[in-house]
Amino acid sequence: MNKILLIIKREYLSRVKKKSFLLVTFLVPLFLIGIYALTIYLTAKSFESNHAVVHLIDQSGLFAGKMNNNEQITFLEVSDDIAKEKARILNEEGKTFLLIIPPDMAESAQVELFAKETASLGVQGDVSNQLEQVLRDIAYAEAGIDRATVESINPEVHLSAKEITEEGEKDSSAGAAMGIAMSLSIVVYICLFLYGAQVMRGIIEEKSSRIVEVIISSVKPFQLMMGKIIGIGLVGLTQFILWIVLSSSLMGVASVGMTDGQEIRKQLTEQGLSGDEVQEVAKSQDGMFGKVTRELGKVDFQTIVITFLLYFFGGYLLYSALFAAVGSAVDSETETQQFMFPITIPLLFTYILSFGVLINDPHGPLSFWLSMIPFTSPIAMLVRVPFGVPTWEIVLSLVLLVGGFILTTWVAGRIYRVGILMYGKKASYKELVKWFRYKG
Amino acid sequence: MLEIKNIVKQYANHRALDDVSTRVEQGSIFGLLGPNGAGKTSLIRIINQITAPDSGEVFFDGQPLSPDHIGRIGYLPEERGLYKKMEIGEQMLYLAQLKGLSKQEATSRIKHWFEKMEMQSWWHKKVEDLSKGMQQKVQFVATVVHQPDLIILDEPFTGFDPVNVNIIKEEILSLNRNGATIIFSTHRMESVEELCDSIVLINKSKKILDGKVREIKKAYRTNTYRVEHLSHDVQLASVEGLFAIESREDKGENTALTIKIAAGRTINDVLAHLLPIVQIHELKEIIPSIHDIFVQQVTTKASNPLISEQE
Numbered sequence: 001m002n003k004i005l006l007i008i009k010r011e012y013l014s015r016v017k018k019k020s021f022l023l024v025t026f027l028v029p030l031f032l033i034g035i036y037a038l039t040i041y042l043t044a045k046s047f048e049s050n051h052a053v054v055h056l057i058d059q060s061g062l063f064a065g066k067m068n069n070n071e072q073i074t075f076l077e078v079s080d081d082i083a084k085e086k087a088r089i090l091n092e093e094g095k096t097f098l099l100i101i102p103p104d105m106a107e108s109a110q111v112e113l114f115a116k117e118t119a120s121l122g123v124q125g126d127v128s129n130q131l132e133q134v135l136r137d138i139a140y141a142e143a144g145i146d147r148a149t150v151e152s153i154n155p156e157v158h159l160s161a162k163e164i165t166e167e168g169e170k171d172s173s174a175g176a177a178m179g180i181a182m183s184l185s186i187v188v189y190i191c192l193f194l195y196g197a198q199v200m201r202g203i204i205e206e207k208s209s210r211i212v213e214v215i216i217s218s219v220k221p222f223q224l225m226m227g228k229i230i231g232i233g234l235v236g237l238t239q240f241i242l243w244i245v246l247s248s249s250l251m252g253v254a255s256v257g258m259t260d261g262q263e264i265r266k267q268l269t270e271q272g273l274s275g276d277e278v279q280e281v282a283k284s285q286d287g288m289f290g291k292v293t294r295e296l297g298k299v300d301f302q303t304i305v306i307t308f309l310l311y312f313f314g315g316y317l318l319y320s321a322l323f324a325a326v327g328s329a330v331d332s333e334t335e336t337q338q339f340m341f342p343i344t345i346p347l348l349f350t351y352i353l354s355f356g357v358l359i360n361d362p363h364g365p366l367s368f369w370l371s372m373i374p375f376t377s378p379i380a381m382l383v384r385v386p387f388g389v390p391t392w393e394i395v396l397s398l399v400l401l402v403g404g405f406i407l408t409t410w411v412a413g414r415i416y417r418v419g420i421l422m423y424g425k426k427a428s429y430k431e432l433v434k435w436f437r438y439k440g
Numbered sequence: 441m442l443e444i445k446n447i448v449k450q451y452a453n454h455r456a457l458d459d460v461s462t463r464v465e466q467g468s469i470f471g472l473l474g475p476n477g478a479g480k481t482s483l484i485r486i487i488n489q490i491t492a493p494d495s496g497e498v499f500f501d502g503q504p505l506s507p508d509h510i511g512r513i514g515y516l517p518e519e520r521g522l523y524k525k526m527e528i529g530e531q532m533l534y535l536a537q538l539k540g541l542s543k544q545e546a547t548s549r550i551k552h553w554f555e556k557m558e559m560q561s562w563w564h565k566k567v568e569d570l571s572k573g574m575q576q577k578v579q580f581v582a583t584v585v586h587q588p589d590l591i592i593l594d595e596p597f598t599g600f601d602p603v604n605v606n607i608i609k610e611e612i613l614s615l616n617r618n619g620a621t622i623i624f625s626t627h628r629m630e631s632v633e634e635l636c637d638s639i640v641l642i643n644k645s646k647k648i649l650d651g652k653v654r655e656i657k658k659a660y661r662t663n664t665y666r667v668e669h670l671s672h673d674v675q676l677a678s679v680e681g682l683f684a685i686e687s688r689e690d691k692g693e694n695t696a697l698t699i700k701i702a703a704g705r706t707i708n709d710v711l712a713h714l715l716p717i718v719q720i721h722e723l724k725e726i727i728p729s730i731h732d733i734f735v736q737q738v739t740t741k742a743s744n745p746l747i748s749e750q751e
Binding site for chain 1: 451488489510511513515517519520521522523524525526534535537538539558579582692745750
């Protein structure tokens, strides 16, 4: 036992002390935060847009004096000489536009906006919004409807999906659950391969550097194999926990600094927006952030993190034993291809299914069975967990996973102890079966 | 020290060891000899408990082999190596601890050996930064650092450069003088012949003979001598019932003869005959080398005095 601990310690420390480990551990959260921060920065940036000047030729006479200047646009009514105005636009620097409203505007609803460069979508949107508002006001007036009355009628329905469970009702969120389920299946799929391959590479390294026989004269091959598997598994867990801690703390800091609704409101006011518009923008901001926060709030993160760590470690133990057997059977990484296929298939199968079947029908029979079979449960169950899974199913599936892991480790151990001493011999499946049957 | 009894090791379609028995005396240097593929490495792996025999037993100091004995054995495998990216000192420490040493004890032993082998400055170096010769020294220290009572060296001198071979031979002999039992396993029989007290010869998974080197050689004496005498135009001839001349070599001033003494006569009888006739320059018994004995054993399958004795 003491020797296994020594092996675990070496496998763990030799990897954790590597510069690449530290780099990946700290860069990934920073990268995530970076993307998050960039998105927010760009969103904020879009509010402080460049000012545009729109020269207005209103041949219809409907819009004179009704276009509002704001932070984005200043409207200037100019003479009706289209040719002269067009020539002037050509000589203008910066964002100057020429808006021509034809006499039959009310019927055709066609206007033209000229500029040296095509107007940005923001300007285009703002101009057409204002035009529409004016036309709408005219229509309201003709129909004898008071605009304020219309605006006061603004029904909004908030539908909240609830699940009935034994503990009572709780909020459920299909949207957030789907997102989380998909990310979990991607993360587990990638990580099982990532860390499993590390086990395989470690074994190939020991075999090709010929140190393996020196070591197994001191410890049992099985101890060496398990020590390596557990050591690398702990490296994986360390990395995840650091990622979770670092990301969430950095996210926390970033969110407080950048998405404060009050802050945005204040900024907008300073930029000279009218109270109404500030209210409008702030509402949409609150709406977006609030909705995401509300949706995420319905998800039971604690359960997800715990089940994720359990299934990652269980699935990792199961698959890394198979990776270990492959590593022991070959002399170099290039020879691993033929054995990788059967390992990849169940994972790939579940992974692909998780996007279609599992997410759409997380409680159906296929989802249930896939989340019970140890070879597929690490992905299948994690996809289901955000949708809410009865505890007994999780427990049963974990017990089966442990059973599966004991089985694969036993099989892999028998192949491993023979394989690591077979130098320069190309192994076939037939050979592996033979090794498995050797005594002692 | 080690008693090997009726070991059988069967792999899928070939038998690596077929009823092999032998014993290794405490404090001796023991040669485990045989051509490649004879089953030497299989036997060593069984002694090291890397694999288990299908039948038969190994006794270590009278007790059946158990994991407790692992720390008392030092093993230098034929296929050997070190972690390329690990620091030498750390690596030694790891290997010594795996053999059951405490960290503290391992550190002091390693420091002692590093001083002895003049490699103190290597502690923080990585294996990949060392020359081949330096790596061999490190590998040797890793084998003996836990002061094993039994040191097993599989093909110890292949892959080592000649300078290191001598350094390491000296170290092995000094360990042996201090009480360690040594097992050399090699297919190059001449390389260990003069070092070994006892040997076992294995061929095609079967033991063909074992025993003390001196006794084996005695048993395989052919009563053949090489006599060199001053020529002086004397032409010696075979004497019926005393000796027969098998070959004659003219070496200018001297003539060298290979003679076989007739049964029941001794070299003294031959000398008594020769002394009045020629001036003897050199006299030497031609003793078969272990290699010769081996070749004789496997090619002719002739009478085997030692095995027939036992049976």
